[in-house]
Amino acid sequence: MALQHHHHHDPTNQGMFSAPHDPETSDDHAIVGPPLQSDEAKVLKSLIYPDDTYTSEGTYWADLPFGKQLAFNAKVDRAEAAKELRSTGYMIKEDPLSPVAWYFKNAVLPGAGLGLEGYVLFSIGNVTPLFAAVWPSCWKNYTVCTKTWVDAISYLEISGIIVGQIIVGFLGDGIGRRWGLIQDAIVMFIGLLMLVASWGTSLNGWVICYAWALFFYGIGVGGEYPMTATAAMENATGSGKVSTKEDRLHRGRKVTMAFLMQGWGQFFNQSLLIVLLLIFHHGSGNPPYSAVAAQWIFRVSFAIPALGTLWLVYYRYYKMPLASKTLNAVKKKARVTGYDVQSLNLTCKHFGGRLIATAGAWYANDVFFYGNKLFQSQFIAVISPGNKSVMTGWLWNLVNVGVSLCGYYLASFLIDNKFIGRKRLQQLGFLMDFVLFVVPGWDYSYYTTKAHIGAFQTMYFLSSFFNQFGPNSTTFLVAAEVYPTPVRATAHGVSAAAGKLGALTAAIVFTYTDIVEKFHFVPWFGLAGMIVTFIFLPDTTGLDLKEQERRFEYIRAGREQEYHGIAVHPHHLSVWERFRGAGKSYNPELDYIDKVKDIREEWTNRQAEKVASDDLIVFDDEYPSEIHEYFVRTSSVPVVQKKNTPLGGGVDSDETGNETGNEKNEKANR
Structure with missing residues (x-):
């Protein structure tokens, strides 16, 4: 399904976005995101363009030509398999039975x-x-x-x-x-x-x-x-x-x-x-x-x-x-x-x-x-x-x-x-x-x-x-x-x-x-x-589950056509959904602008909640430390750091109820 040709100015004023094309086009016309040289783009790159699903140019893997899709995903899978094998090796070296426990x-x-x-x-x-x-x-x-x-x-x-x-x-x-x-x-x-x-x-x-x-x-x-x-x-x-x-x-x-x-x-x-x-x-x-x-x-x-x-x-x-x-x-x-x-x-x-x-x-x-x-x-x-x-x-x-x-x-x-x-x-x-x-x-x-x-x-x-x-x-x-x-x-x-x-x-x-x-x-x-x-049935393999949740938030707000992210990429939609036009709104340029806005809005609301509840800690357990620091520098939201509280993101507690990094920090502060 061909996509409309759009031009939008880079919100960082660093140049024009590349125009999107059909996902099945040639190597020279893959859909790419905005330039990544701005401070904002560099800081948010790891969040918006994770390297296991996007190329270094900001192109989503499903927007690559078929041959490059296979090569990109094979590279990611090999790297992940090697990492898991190394981790298993370290576990066995430390404790031969630890993989069984895992x-x-x-x-x-x-x-x-x-x-x-x-x-x-x-x-x-x-x-x-x-x-x-x-x-x-x-x-x-x-x-x-x-x-x-x-x-x-x-x-x-x-x-x-x-x-x-x-x-x-x-x-x-x-x-x-x-x-x-x-x-x-x-x-x-x-x-x-x-x-x-x-x-x-x-x-x-x-x-x-x-x-x-x-x-x-x-x-x-x-x-x-x-x-x-x-x-x-x-x-x-x-x-x-x-x-x-x-x-x-x-x-x-x-x-x-x-x-x-x-x-x-x-x-x-x-x-x-x-x-x-x-x-x-x-x-x-x-x-x-x-x-x-x-x-x-x-x-x-x-x-x-x-x-x-x-x-x-x-x-x-x-x-x-x-x-x-x-x-x-x-x-x-x-x-x-x-x-x-x-x-x-x-x-x-x-x-x-x-x-x-x-x-x-x-x-x-x-x-x-x-x-x-x-x-x-x-x-x-x-x-x-x-x-x-x-x-x-x-x-x-x-x-x-x-x-x-x-x-x-x-x-x-x-x-x-x-x-x-x-x-x-x-x-x-x-x-x-x-x-x-x-x-x-x-x-x-x-x-x-x-x-x-x-x-x-x-x-x-x-x-x-x-x-x-x-x-x-x-x-x-x-x-x-x-x-x-x-x-x-x-x-x-x-x-x-x-x-x-x-x-x-x-x-x-x-x-x-x-x-x-x-x-x-x-x-x-x-x-x-x-x-x-x-x-x-849509193919949700490799699709970020939180991105699906983000799309549903737009639907819930009555803004379905304003969502332009990968959850409506034709690859992740069923034949029936594509027939009904659900993929027409896919546009990586507009999605970048929306994502930056959504992330900053969520971070701002989170800080406001912390201030209102007297939970005045400068780090946020939902965002990596470098992103939180960037938002602190560029935001007027009041944040106060607790004494001896480390700057950086924590890790969610697991299903077994084990303490997370943030819980341990809070105990130490108390």
């Missing part, structure tokens, strides 16, 4: 809730074959138990998750992230106690109790989706006005590292069930299985995560006091208490296409995701005909989970690469799943013969890999990333609920179809997901 803090703890829920939810499917083997009159023949209630186990579980995703998503935006995280853990803990203690005067009574316990537990699980995604993302971003390289280069990795704990939950559950079967079945995995052994296996398997969930309640209550910091800062600026209804209305108006993308793609993905799980029994029946052992199915599932974990980790590794990114990764995953399901469905009898069973097995495992490598990881990330902070949890919860409707669709349809019809039904959701992603 991973535990940055991936395991943020994703602990998803790990625990993944353990429990997939345990339901794993223990079902054991129940069917021990109580066939209840779980297979339905002579003792009502088939409706046995089927209701899956339906109530998914329904509980949907309720939690929607309700906790709204409450997480209205009350706060920290509250949502704590209540999720409490609900899941109580739900696990109900599962461990589930009983009845008859087998059918126990099934009913078991189903409602899963519904209650599912509410906590549902809330975990929007709360974990928003907390992990906002912790990576911070609540200050200054964006960070960590946000721009590693935001996707930070969120997906938390999400992949769901895969580890599945892995540990399946591993533990195998061990428990050997313990309580006298070292054998072969049938027949006793009712006593089955009771011990499933109750112990639920009791263990109950202990972990109780610890999670403690950790979130006492060690995550700042989980709502970013949300509170945004609400304070907008002068909003409670739920921000205005932001919800504006999001529906301006980002409705994105909701189609995140909800629609998640719906399509969960048909695939749960289709893969539901096909597991048929898959095992084909490769192990005549098998009666629960252990065989569990061992094959363990292999499948291992393959899935490879997909999770590779997605986490590549999701911030600007050439691959969220959108292409999601499209690739959908396309590959479409192919890997449609091929065996085209000639099922051919691929399930003994001579071609290897090909069938390979396609099944690859479908697991590409589902995690693509849409199952990306949908979790983008459903939080493409929306404004005030409604981020709501939008994520609604999108995730749409996904669970896809799971419910799969569960219901598969009840009334045979295996070949299932293979004919599922692939088209991969094709639909790819199309929805292409049309409606």
Whole structure:
């Protein structure tokens, strides 16, 4: 889309700006910012033109010709990888186990809730074959138990998750992230106690109790989706006005590292069930299985995560006091208490296409995701005909989970690469799943013969890999990333609920179809997901999250057309948004003028607040020291330095509540 040719005088009177051109033009016509020789430009360069997204001339990476885009981003990625390798080397030299501690803090703890829920939810499917083997009159023949209630186990579980995703998503935006995280853990803990203690005067009574316990537990699980995604993302971003390289280069990795704990939950559950079967079945995995052994296996398997969930309640209550910091800062600026209804209305108006993308793609993905799980029994029946052992199915599932974990980790590794990114990764995953399901469905009898069973097995495992490598990881990330902070949890919860409707669709349809019809039904959701992603999903890879917030502030103020920054760069907009003209206002020259004005205005307001609250400190923890010093020299705002207070910016506190540099300085002053 060609851009209008504008000329504006440099606010520093140092010359004319370069005129913007179309992002896809030649090397000699890349869009550049203003000259950087003025004092103002030199001081603000690191803030307005960070070197990981802008060239030394002030050109945004997406405005470069394609070849130079690849070269620029490859250089940035190599430098960042080298820095991380050096840091890892220093850590290992100082303490060989410190990388493990780093991973535990940055991936395991943020994703602990998803790990625990993944353990429990997939345990339901794993223990079902054991129940069917021990109580066939209840779980297979339905002579003792009502088939409706046995089927209701899956339906109530998914329904509980949907309720939690929607309700906790709204409450997480209205009350706060920290509250949502704590209540999720409490609900899941109580739900696990109900599962461990589930009983009845008859087998059918126990099934009913078991189903409602899963519904209650599912509410906590549902809330975990929007709360974990928003907390992990906002912790990576911070609540200050200054964006960070960590946000721009590693935001996707930070969120997906938390999400992949769901895969580890599945892995540990399946591993533990195998061990428990050997313990309580006298070292054998072969049938027949006793009712006593089955009771011990499933109750112990639920009791263990109950202990972990109780610890999670403690950790979130006492060690995550700042989980709502970013949300509170945004609400304070907008002068909003409670739920921000205005932001919800504006999001529906301006980002409705994105909701189609995140909800629609998640719906399509969960048909695939749960289709893969539901096909597991048929898959095992084909490769192990005549098998009666629960252990065989569990061992094959363990292999499948291992393959899935490879997909999770590779997605986490590549999701911030600007050439691959969220959108292409999601499209690739959908396309590959479409192919890997449609091929065996085209000639099922051919691929399930003994001579071609290897090909069938390979396609099944690859479908697991590409589902995690693509849409199952990306949908979790983008459903939080493409929306404004005030409604981020709501939008994520609604999108995730749409996904669970896809799971419910799969569960219901598969009840009334045979295996070949299932293979004919599922692939088209991969094709639909790819199309929805292409049309409606913007590519936010490498896009500064705070810049998206800045754009939303303009929208909130009714000045949408006055925003000219990179959040409306055509590269970061969906096909639908470009069609509607959202990218027409992109203009780096005008954006520079606006950014300088916005930054100075925010700094001035901040100083006024400090003076009004008697917090008279000359440094500001939201801006680097050299920028703060420049504003002090060129501003009439009164600032007073506290005795012994160092000049310079601080660092935001992390999610664990550790002291920041500013907190330590204040303690020293006191």
